[in-house]
Amino acid sequence: MALPAADLNKKADNKTTMELGHVLPMTAEVKGDHLYIGGVDMVELAREQGTALYVMDEADMRHRMETYLTAFRSRYENSDVVFASKAFINKAAARIVAEEGLCLDVSGGGELAVARAVGFPMDKVFVHGNNKTPVELREAIEAGVGCIVIDSRIELDRVSKIAGELGVTQSIYMRITPGVEADTHEYIRTGCEDSKFGFTMREDWAFNCVKDVLAAPNVRLAGIHMHIGSQIFALHSFKEAIKVMVELMARIEAEYGYRIEELDVGGGLGVAYLAEDEPSAIDDFAECVTSAVREYCAEFGVALPRLLTEPGRSLVANAGVTLYTVGILKTLPGIRKYVAVDGGMSDNIRTALYHAEYEPVIANKADQPRTEIVTLAGKHCESGDAVVVDMPIQHPDLGDIVCVFGTGAYCYTMSNNYNGQPRPAIVFVKDGEARVTTRRETYEDLMACDLD
Numbered sequence: 001m002a003l004p005a006a007d008l009n010k011k012a013d014n015k016t017t018m019e020l021g022h023v024l025p026m027t028a029e030v031k032g033d034h035l036y037i038g039g040v041d042m043v044e045l046a047r048e049q050g051t052a053l054y055v056m057d058e059a060d061m062r063h064r065m066e067t068y069l070t071a072f073r074s075r076y077e078n079s080d081v082v083f084a085s086k087a088f089i090n091k092a093a094a095r096i097v098a099e100e101g102l103c104l105d106v107s108g109g110g111e112l113a114v115a116r117a118v119g120f121p122m123d124k125v126f127v128h129g130n131n132k133t134p135v136e137l138r139e140a141i142e143a144g145v146g147c148i149v150i151d152s153r154i155e156l157d158r159v160s161k162i163a164g165e166l167g168v169t170q171s172i173y174m175r176i177t178p179g180v181e182a183d184t185h186e187y188i189r190t191g192c193e194d195s196k197f198g199f200t201m202r203e204d205w206a207f208n209c210v211k212d213v214l215a216a217p218n219v220r221l222a223g224i225h226m227h228i229g230s231q232i233f234a235l236h237s238f239k240e241a242i243k244v245m246v247e248l249m250a251r252i253e254a255e256y257g258y259r260i261e262e263l264d265v266g267g268g269l270g271v272a273y274l275a276e277d278e279p280s281a282i283d284d285f286a287e288c289v290t291s292a293v294r295e296y297c298a299e300f301g302v303a304l305p306r307l308l309t310e311p312g313r314s315l316v317a318n319a320g321v322t323l324y325t326v327g328i329l330k331t332l333p334g335i336r337k338y339v340a341v342d343g344g345m346s347d348n349i350r351t352a353l354y355h356a357e358y359e360p361v362i363a364n365k366a367d368q369p370r371t372e373i374v375t376l377a378g379k380h381c382e383s384g385d386a387v388v389v390d391m392p393i394q395h396p397d398l399g400d401i402v403c404v405f406g407t408g409a410y411c412y413t414m415s416n417n418y419n420g421q422p423r424p425a426i427v428f429v430k431d432g433e434a435r436v437t438t439r440r441e442t443y444e445d446l447m448a449c450d451l452d
């Protein structure tokens with residue numbers, strides 16, 4: 001698919017890097033003309049490590065984790081924050097999540113394997129997915145995960161059978177689709193009725209299935225779960241969905257005599273990708289969720305449950321940036337200016353997939369104003385392969401180091417090897433030190449599974 005036609009009247013904003021505000025990682029600063037993150041010069045780092053390169057601001061990640069925990073626990077003691085590892089995971093990240101005292105959401109065997117590899121406490125692991133394979137379910141139950149979030153009636157039988165074979169009682173949640181349309185891109189809405197995820201509320205399906213869950217051997221229904229979508233700015237959808245969930249808890253107690261002790265409200269809090277974006281703050285999200293839970297528990301006569309939230313993007317998106325080198329400049333007068341970089345839809349598929357938008361700067365001209373509108377094209381064989389479409393940037397020259405902000409979530413974890421592109425390395429920066437936490441893939445890695 002080709003890119004949409006450029007708006008030729010779009011004006012560059014003349015902003016310098018630091019004027020991009022909350023899009024930047026917490027420790028971003030400009031010294032001379034260079035961008036620094038975590039006290040590390042991004043231009044030097046790009047030279048040392050090569051590009052494309054993912055860089056994570058460790059202080060920013062840790063700070064947001066602490067902010068989440070404090071925001072929830074200060075309002076609601078019996079609460080936990082579960083990091084949704086689909087947003088970003090490697091061993092170093094999993095260790096940080098454990099050190100910061102968060103729980104971990106894994107979707108499938110691969111993410112669970114990372115958690116196990118670093119000795120993540122298994123009782124703090126929540127297993128998600130709309131079609132976990134029987135093998136993945138067995139691995140999870142064998143590993144002793146804290147909770148399996150069952151997504152369907154069919155999965156209940158699988159979990160019950162495998163837990164029985166292993167001689168354990170597995171704690172489970174039921175994922176409920178509360179029928180709420182979240183205010184976000186239609187591709188990343190998950191709580192509305194037409195969804196592959198979870199037990200629908202239609203025709204009392206979810207409620208009726210609770211009976212089967214309660215009757216099933218080898219499982220214990222600990223809680224119910226919702227996740228209404230991702231990159232959500234307007235908090236009212238969370239409140240609406242929480243009402244549906246608490247009402248369901250009340251009905252389960254009234255009609256089945258069973259108390260649901262835990263409520264997981266999922267993730268989905270949006271972040272700023274553009275300087276003008278105004279997402280809700282973590283504190284506002286916590287206030288909305290905790291007060292809605294209290295309000296509806298009082299209204300429906302339900303004891304306050306343990307409360308869990310499951311953020312991914314809002315913990316890591318703004319901590320991450322991607323560095324690229326400018327390789328080709330191509331100006332088509334009256335059409336568009338292309339700046340081709342040494343990555344693209346292999347390291348960031350979000351632009352092609354969702355028309356995602358990002359703020360770019362030139363890291364070696366970070367103190368200069370962004371005077372041009374360009375499209376940062378990737379290096380792949382697709383016309384729609386771009387990282388940034390028609391955004392302001394400093395005047396580009398060959399060899400410049402481009403920094404794209406806000407790429408900490410759903411970029412590395414959705415990366416691929418299209419056109420035989422090795423995945424970039426991941427460098428964590430902190431206090432002037434750069435630490436490679438995932439090395440760059442090699443051509444040998446690309447062929448590692450091929451048999452001669």
Ligand SMILES: Cc1ncc(COP(=O)(O)O)c(C=O)c1O
Nearest residue numbers: 084227230267268310311312313
């Ligand atoms: C079940 C579940 N929990 C949590 C998340 C994390 O969402 P976000 O990254 O939007 O916070 C997702 C992804 O949308 C999800 O599917």
Ligand SMILES: N[C@@H](CCCC[NH3+])C(=O)O
Nearest residue numbers: 086188230231350409410
């Ligand atoms: N991967 C998506 C969001 C889906 C989240 C997982 N349920 C993104 O990049 O925005």
